[in-house]
Amino acid sequence: MKIKKWLGVAAIATVAGLTLAACGNSDKKADNTTTVKIATVNRSGSEEARWDKVQELVEKDGIKLEFTEFTDYSQPNKATADGEVDLNAFQHYNFLNNWNKENGKDLVAIADTYISPIRLYSGLNGSENKYTKVEEIPDKGEIAVPNDATNESRALYLLQSAGLIKLDVSGTALATIANITENPKNLKITELDASQTARSLSSVDAAVVNNTFVTEAKLDYKKALFKEQADENSKQWYNIIVAKKDWESSPKADAIKKIIAAYHTDEVKKVIEETSDGLDQPVW
Numbered sequence: 001m002k003i004k005k006w007l008g009v010a011a012i013a014t015v016a017g018l019t020l021a022a023c024g025n026s027d028k029k030a031d032n033t034t035t036v037k038i039a040t041v042n043r044s045g046s047e048e049a050r051w052d053k054v055q056e057l058v059e060k061d062g063i064k065l066e067f068t069e070f071t072d073y074s075q076p077n078k079a080t081a082d083g084e085v086d087l088n089a090f091q092h093y094n095f096l097n098n099w100n101k102e103n104g105k106d107l108v109a110i111a112d113t114y115i116s117p118i119r120l121y122s123g124l125n126g127s128e129n130k131y132t133k134v135e136e137i138p139d140k141g142e143i144a145v146p147n148d149a150t151n152e153s154r155a156l157y158l159l160q161s162a163g164l165i166k167l168d169v170s171g172t173a174l175a176t177i178a179n180i181t182e183n184p185k186n187l188k189i190t191e192l193d194a195s196q197t198a199r200s201l202s203s204v205d206a207a208v209v210n211n212t213f214v215t216e217a218k219l220d221y222k223k224a225l226f227k228e229q230a231d232e233n234s235k236q237w238y239n240i241i242v243a244k245k246d247w248e249s250s251p252k253a254d255a256i257k258k259i260i261a262a263y264h265t266d267e268v269k270k271v272i273e274e275t276s277d278g279l280d281q282p283v284w
Contacts, residue, residue, distance in 0.1 A: 034255040035064045039076035039088035043069065046275035050263075051089075053271045057262035063255045080242060081105050086252055087243050087259075089113065094150065094172070094236040109240040110247065111260045114272055114280045116211050116239070117228035118154060120162060121198070121219055123205045130205065134162050134225045139185045141205035147191035149174055155208035156180070156189075157233040162226040165189075172236050211279065221279065230283050238283050 040047070055065045068085055070076050076088040077099050091099075093109060100107055120143075122129035131137060143164075145155035156175040159165045166182035167175050177189055192200055197207040198217035206225060214221055228234050241263070247256060262268065269282045 033062045033064050034252060035066050036087065036252055036255050036259060037066045037068060037085040039068045039070060039079050039085040039090070041070050041073055041076060041090040043067075044276075046272065046280065049275040050268050050271045053268050054259060054262045057265065057267065058255075058258050061255070061258050063258060065259070077103070077105070077107055077242070080107055080244060083244070086247075086250070087241055087256065089239070089241050091242065092237045092239050096240065096242060097172075097236075106245045107242050108245050108247070110243050110256070111241040111263060112284050113239045113241060113263065114282050115228070115230055115234060115237055116280050117230075117234075118151075118158060118208060118210060119214075119221055119224035119228065120158060120206055120226040121201060121209050121224050123203075123207070124201045129223060131225060132223075134164065137164070137185065137187070137205050137225075140188065141185065142188040142190055142203075144190045144192050144197045144200040144204045144207035146194035146197055146208065146210060148194060149176075151194050151210060152176065152191060154228070154234075154237065158208055158226065158228050159189075161229045161231070161233070171232055230281060 038051075043051070051065065051067070058065070068079065070079075070090075073090070073095075076085070076090055077096070079085045080088045081103075087110075092115075096107060096109060099105070120134070122131040124130065137143070143159065145159075146152050153174040153176070156165070156167060156177070156179070160167050164183075164185065164187060165180050167179045168181045169175050169179050177191070180189070190200070190204065194210050195213055198209045198213045198219060201207050201217075209217065209219060211221075228237075230238075241260065243256065244250075247253060250256070264284045272280050272282050
């Protein structure tokens with residue numbers, strides 16, 4: 001009788017143990033599938049296509065990608081820091097660094113993905129471009145740039161890369177007009193609201209236009225005079241995959257590494273180039 005009673009208790013304990021194990025590892029399915037949760041913000045069709053390719057490439061490793069879509073840029077980093085998601089993919093280095101500083105957190109970039117280069121566009125005569133090359137911008141010509149600190153800095157670094165000016169700052173330092181040390185063509189740099197630089201093209205020789213306003217202004221980005229280069233001065237604008245600082249000690253670390261490796265393949269590069277029509281440029 002005592003033996004039967006002991007066996008009954010042991011059986012209950014075994015079942016309870018199995019139940020607890022299953023509950024405690026909800027992201028590791030019975031078929032050995034690991035679910036990695038990724039936060040994004042209003043994914044474009046191009047971004048969906050590249051992540052679909054990543055999913056296809058990691059499926060053989062038993063990895064499932066689960067996306068949480070946010071509409072507010074303040075939420076994905078909070079969700080990552082709180083452990084609600086494992087990764088996020090929506091921001092560049094500059095945004096992450098500022099968010100960490102403002103919120104006292106230490107989220108880290110674990111992979112570079114792509115940059116959406118800003119461009120310098122020719123001024124217009126009616127509907128026709130005044131110039132087809134940077135070199136054609138005349139002495140004492142006028143160039144419009146966005147007037148907010150972040151976008152103005154990015155625009156000035158763009159003009160430097162185009163060979164029009166030189167600055168006495170580099171890297172992540174914000175550049176202002178006061179940082180222009182050389183301006184061989186004596187160009188007039190006019191600061192306007194970012195939403196107005198495209199509208200100024202009929203009255204200036206060239207303008208730096210944020211990608212947000214290119215479609216609205218019906219500009220052909222393929223005819224831009226110059227495109228932002230991937231270098232040390234633009235790295236802060238590289239888009240990134242972000243995780244908690246201790247992500248490598250997570251049970252999902254191996255799966256995350258395989259996701260990064262899958263993203264950094266020629267297959268995904270091709271998807272980015274084709275589906276974004278060249279607006280996004282891979283940077284790994």
